[in-house]
Amino acid sequence: MSTCSLSRRGAEAPASPIRSLAGVAREAARRGITVHSLNIGQPDIATPEAMTQAYRDYHDVVLAYAPSDGFPELRHAIAEWYTSSGSISRPVEGDDVVVTTGGSEALLFAIAAVTDPGDEILVCEPYYTNYAGYAHLLSAEVSPVTLSAHDGFRVHPDKIAEAITGRTRALVLPxxxxxxxxxxxxxxxxxxxxxxxxxxIFFICDEVYREFVYDAPPGTRAASLLDQAVADEHAIIIDSVSKRYSACGARMGWLVTRNSEVREAALRFGQARLSPATVDQYATLAALGVPEQWFHEVIAEYQARRNLLVGGLRSIGLDVTMPEGAFYLAIPLPVDDAEAFCAWLVGEFDLDGETVCLAPLSGFYRTEGLGKNEVRMTYVLKQEVLSRCVEILDAALKAWKNR
Ligand SMILES: Cc1ncc(COP(=O)(O)O)c(C=O)c1O
Structure with missing residues (x-):
């Protein structure tokens, strides 16, 4: 008999609840149903031309490794981008930046740099579930502060202070x-x-949606932790081109910190995987030059999508808090078991050949039993598609009730 067996780490790795219905959705599509994917944050906004052109322009005869922390010219351009686009009290330097394979690797490196097995990271639930995936890989624990839909999921600083224990090493907050x-x-x-x-404790501030703030004057971005000089040595900023430039497939991100020990640890982790992707760094360099006007248009489009979806959902009787940023809604549905409803919706229900895939929210909570009737919806698709999704959801909720 073979003694080869999976590690507990491998066997117990959490599957992403965001992609939990992917197989059922694929099966529905195979049967000819049009599935509108409101479960994942994959925008349909075109990637800026400057970025796609940079890929076409790459002609080196050898596709070589890059430095483990990224090309110096890219790190300097990122530093310059921060310095010129925020209200930063002290300029960011290229040496403060480590380029990574997406924001995901930046998060993994940051958490790895500041936790040992058994240490805790603090999150605010419902939270971005991949934080739990990184913690699991590193044998760290996730400890939640629970937010409430009743006050628009506001993060109360006092509650964070109360939740810190002797084992807490970092707060991870987007x-x-x-x-x-x-x-x-x-x-x-x-x-x-x-x-x-x-x-x-460290403050790992995940700013991958930094641009996407609505009901704010054009050009106003979310407050960045870099602006808070007080947090210098304790602050690690996570960033990415995925959402900012609608370039999820570029797999480019970075972390920024003025804490040299953290940076050097991240660099050593980076050396173990040799190099972030080479060509994508040139494309990212091009993206950093995209004019402000591009963001104004994209932000206006997301804002219109948000207003349309929130208005549509309210018109069918759902209780929806208006989100201020990013492109997600976390909402309760009039069902007992959102997981069963979402599986039925995509697997068995259709309205004239169309259905919707949503993400059940219970997997976004650490606390057992929370989020049972809640779902996450994204507004990354065109307005006419979102309107249709509201009609489909309305019909589905009625059919579910009358089953
Ligand atoms: C809050 C948050 N952080 C980080 C990421 C990681 O993104 P990427 O690895 O594509 O940069 C995502 C992706 O959806 C996210 O939602």
């Missing part, structure tokens, strides 16, 4: 949030940063 859409105000961000400093 702003704007996924799946909540919550934008943390500059004041709250400063208070949270001060709490992290006071308790001597």
């Amino acid at each position: 702003t704007p949030g996924n799946p909540t859409g919550t934008v943390i105000s500059a004041d709250d961000l400063a208070r949270i940063a001060a709490i992290c400093v006071q308790h001597d």
